[in-house]
Amino acid sequence: MRILHSSDWHLGQHFMGKTRQAEHQAFLAWLIEQVQAQQVDAVLVAGDIFDTGAPPSYARELYNHFIVELRQTGAELLVLGGNHDSVAMLGESKTLLAQLNTRVIPGVCAQLSEQVLVLHTRDGQPGAILCAIPFIRPRDVLHSQAGESAQDKQLGLQTAIQQHYQQLYALAESKRDELGGQLPIIATGHLTTVGASASESVREIYVGSLEAFPTSAFPPAAYIALGHIHRPQKVGGLEHIRYCGSPIPLSFDEAKQQKEVLLVDLNSEGLQQITSLPVPRFQPLVSLRGSLTELHSAIVDAASKGTLDKPVWLEVLVTADDYLSDLQPRIQAFTEGLSVEVLRIRRERGTAVAGLSSASRETLDELSVTDVFAQRLVSETLEPELQARLSGLYQQVVAELTQEQA
Known part of the structure; x- marks a missing residue:
């Protein structure tokens, strides 16, 4: 069999x-x-x-x-x-x-x-x-x-x-x-x-x-x-x-x-x-890590895996330049004209900002309760391990409440 x-x-x-x-x-x-x-x-x-x-x-x-x-x-x-x-x-x-x-x-x-x-x-x-x-x-x-x-x-x-x-x-x-x-x-x-x-x-x-x-x-x-x-x-x-x-x-x-x-x-x-x-990869998904100089070339390389109708989804972890306050516009400039969408920018010291492509367009009606919690969580200065644990506990509560309502 x-x-x-x-x-x-x-x-x-x-x-x-x-x-x-x-x-x-x-x-x-x-x-x-x-x-x-x-x-x-x-x-x-x-x-x-x-x-x-x-x-x-x-x-x-x-x-x-x-x-x-x-x-x-x-x-x-x-x-x-x-x-x-x-x-x-x-x-x-x-x-x-x-x-x-x-x-x-x-x-x-x-x-x-x-x-x-x-x-x-x-x-x-x-x-x-x-x-x-x-x-x-x-x-x-x-x-x-x-x-x-x-x-x-x-x-x-x-x-x-x-x-x-x-x-x-x-x-x-x-x-x-x-x-x-x-x-x-x-x-x-x-x-x-x-x-x-x-x-x-x-x-x-x-x-x-x-x-x-x-x-x-x-x-x-x-x-x-x-x-x-x-x-x-x-x-x-x-x-x-x-x-x-x-x-x-x-x-x-x-x-x-x-x-x-x-x-x-x-x-x-x-x-x-x-x-x-x-299983074939149906959506390109890439996580990049490095300084701004390193990320610039890495984003260009990653864009080669995408197309106009299916851009690469990116996570960017900024290392040496994570102290800068204008990371988002700098990385936005790197992506101009490329088949990529940055969904999350993380700083090496543990903070993150929401993705470029969605931040300006999303409304509360378009987000699930999990999305809202996730975006709130990444705005805090927490270690990745603690973020993951808090996210897990939150999802556990949501699942139990959903089960009770069902």
């Missing part, structure tokens, strides 16, 4: 005032082509389909269009909820989507057996058994006890998540025995694992409770398809535990990453092969 592992689409994301709609549309069209060309049996999306719990209508339209197009290829679709996704929003259409060869697990199910799914090959034969595990919220598996310390809560949550995996794996073994005992068992997850390398667009998802889940706590599945970390990587050097990463860069520190999806081949003996499929 051949599975395509993807995650962290973040449909509907606004990036410093810029929509990612065209990039996501191009990626989903490319993904359909790969499913057809590679004769994929099932597509597995390991969480964060959407960027917020209340995505814009165009993002939902992209999602629905992809499901219809994928059905025509003959491949199954498995959708797992992530920490950015609304359980209620993802789940509202699961019954309808089941008629389109799509199964959705938006959150932990009341009946664990609903999370044990049989995946089929294109000819309709059982090909694998899936422990379909979405993002696990503490309230899904854990009851708080009065007087617990932070360390007690962390250990309790880790144990509860481990038990959830083990219980589902035991159910999957029983299902395998029912079907003849020859099928590989795979699992999913949307969480941070010990040793995983994150980026600034990845926020902590168990704030104050669980920082990272140990790889030794996973069951002995043939393959574990993970989401949440945006950089593709093996976990702990293990071939069978993988983050595929996000398909497009979601922050400037991901600009140099080669994004990918993974083809996973399995048979009755287990995992056979994993092949990475590089």
